[in-house]
Amino acid sequence: xxxxxxxxxxxxxxxxxxxxxxxxxxxxxxxxxxxxxxxxxxxxxxxxxxxxxxxxxxxxxxxxxxxxxxxxxxxxxxxxxxxxxxxxxxxxxxxxxxxxxxxxxxxxxxxxxxxxxxxxxxxxxxxxxxxxxxxxxxxxxxxxxxxxxxxxxxxxxxxxxxxxxxxxxxxxxxxxxxxxxxxxxxxxxxxxxxxxxxxxxxxxxxxxxxxxxxxxxxxxxxxxxxxxxxxxxxxxxxxxxxxx
Amino acid sequence: xxxxxxxxxxxxxxxxxxxxxxxxxxxxxxxxxxxxxxxxxxxxxxxxxxxxxxxxxxxxxxxxxxxxxxxxxxxxxxxxxxxxxxxxxxxxxxxxxxxxxxxxxxxxxxxxxxxxxxxxxxxxxxxxxxxxxxxxxxxxxxxxxxxxxxxxxxxxxxxxxxxxxxxxxxxxxxxxxxxxxxxxxxxxxxxxxxxxxxxxxxxxxxxxxxxxxxxxxxxxxxxxxxxxxxxxxx
Numbered sequence: 091x092x093x094x095x096x097x098x099x100x101x102x103x104x105x106x107x108x109x110x111x112x113x114x115x116x117x118x119x120x121x122x123x124x125x126x127x128x129x130x131x132x133x134x135x136x137x138x139x140x141x142x143x144x145x146x147x148x149x150x151x152x153x154x155x156x157x158x159x160x161x162x163x164x165x166x167x168x169x170x171x172x173x174x175x176x177x178x179x180x181x182x183x184x185x186x187x188x189x190x191x192x193x194x195x196x197x198x199x200x201x202x203x204x205x206x207x208x209x210x211x212x213x214x215x216x217x218x219x220x221x222x223x224x225x226x227x228x229x230x231x232x233x234x235x236x237x238x239x240x241x242x243x244x245x246x247x248x249x250x251x252x253x254x255x256x257x258x259x260x261x262x263x264x265x266x267x268x269x270x271x272x273x274x275x276x277x278x279x280x281x282x283x284x285x286x287x288x289x290x291x292x293x294x295x296x297x298x299x300x301x302x303x304x305x306x307x308x309x310x311x312x313x314x315x316x317x318x319x320x321x322x323x324x325x326x327x328x329x330x331x332x333x334x
Numbered sequence: 335x336x337x338x339x340x341x342x343x344x345x346x347x348x349x350x351x352x353x354x355x356x357x358x359x360x361x362x363x364x365x366x367x368x369x370x371x372x373x374x375x376x377x378x379x380x381x382x383x384x385x386x387x388x389x390x391x392x393x394x395x396x397x398x399x400x401x402x403x404x405x406x407x408x409x410x411x412x413x414x415x416x417x418x419x420x421x422x423x424x425x426x427x428x429x430x431x432x433x434x435x436x437x438x439x440x441x442x443x444x445x446x447x448x449x450x451x452x453x454x455x456x457x458x459x460x461x462x463x464x465x466x467x468x469x470x471x472x473x474x475x476x477x478x479x480x481x482x483x484x485x486x487x488x489x490x491x492x493x494x495x496x497x498x499x500x501x502x503x504x505x506x507x508x509x510x511x512x513x514x515x516x517x518x519x520x521x522x523x524x525x526x527x528x529x530x531x532x533x534x535x536x537x538x539x540x541x542x543x544x545x546x547x548x549x550x551x552x553x554x555x556x557x558x559x560x561x562x563x564x565x566x567x568x
Contacts, residue, residue, distance in 0.1 A: 102468065105468070124500075125500070126472075126500045126502070126503070127457075127470050127471070127472025127473050127475075127476065127498075127499060127500050127503060128457060128469070128470035128472065128473050129470075132470065132471060133470075174471045174498060175418060175419065175471070223369075224371070227371075230348070234345055234346070234348065235371065236370055236371045236374075236375060236376075237370075237375065237417050237418065237494075238369075238370025238371065238526070239370050239371045241370075242370065260498060263497055263498050264370075264417065264494055264497050264526055265370060265526060266367075266368070266369045266370050266526055266528075266565065266567075267526065267528055267529075267565065267566050267567030268369070268563075268564060268565055268566070268567050268568075269369065269370060270567060271567050271568070292472075292498065292499060292500055292501060292504070294501060295567075331500055331501065331502060332501050332502060333501060333502025333503075333505055
């Protein structure tokens, strides 16, 4: 078990966004979390990555309690994530944004200053940009990219630091269908190399074709958990989420 | 209704659209698809006066509206829902919806229309007096769409209306858009949920790297093998 949550609860005033949630993420799996808008998916990501402190419950990453840890320590321990709305440095170029995403993982300021040879990182950054099909934009400021291109660049920033667990918040949102396929195939390759993924996504082609397991949230509670084929036929999930 | 002739524009020194041509017909839904960075949103910004037209011409009902101010375009009945969350975070949901109808004079009808939005998106009704920033990402998208529907424009441009929405809510949004079209409005839409968009649309343009690539009746574009493979994910 790479990640485990026990009784995780997060409230905003009277609203219980995540409600006594127990969950487990197995090492090496692709787990999708789906559910209606406002069911607590992003809030759960924010609890795992330390942006929110849960009101109750504990979260363990590789058996270690990370519940009260600050976001940078959680990130350094090997959890990396993306956001629904991208978090990039708009003034920096695409390559620089990718390089920045690993600077954080490299010791102190001094060791960074003497570590002048970053050619390997630069090579990796360019490889990632080329894979994502935005290498021709490598010297353009991130702020000049279209929304979809910014989503791709942000996906690149989580691929840079060699994380063990990656949380993706709507990786397919606003991305062209052909490119979604390429991105998901890349995620599959990385998964085969041992990286665990937790994905929040509304694109059901992605969720059903690429997840090993699915957890369904509604009003902050788990209403279903299982294999894609079982979730597809679950009456409660159809009613709360799929419609029809 | 809208004619775009040889449109050239971009950001700073970077040219994004290289002589794009389009014709948006009255009472139709026209959808624009294409890879990320093809210039789809840029067309909207040029029509809506946010970006300067460098060359070419945009006409609305025969009148040249290139480089008109946004306010003037709104008064002519043109409206635009950009991508992402453009709500007023510190205002309540009710206030956000009222802002959407700011330029309308029929205040009684506005309140009736707001009630209709609350019926369609019940979560907005339940939380109408809360600050909009407390809504989840997808709920903010619902609010933005609801607000756009209140404008009651003649010509409406929608940039990825289904972004971040649960499948059942995305369907509600698509049904609403379809109803708006049926009521006689003209719609131009960019959508990465391209298959669903093509099912609803009358006509489609495929844009790539700032140039026209394919165009035709939506049903035909949907069946085009090349389009399927290159833009619809096979």
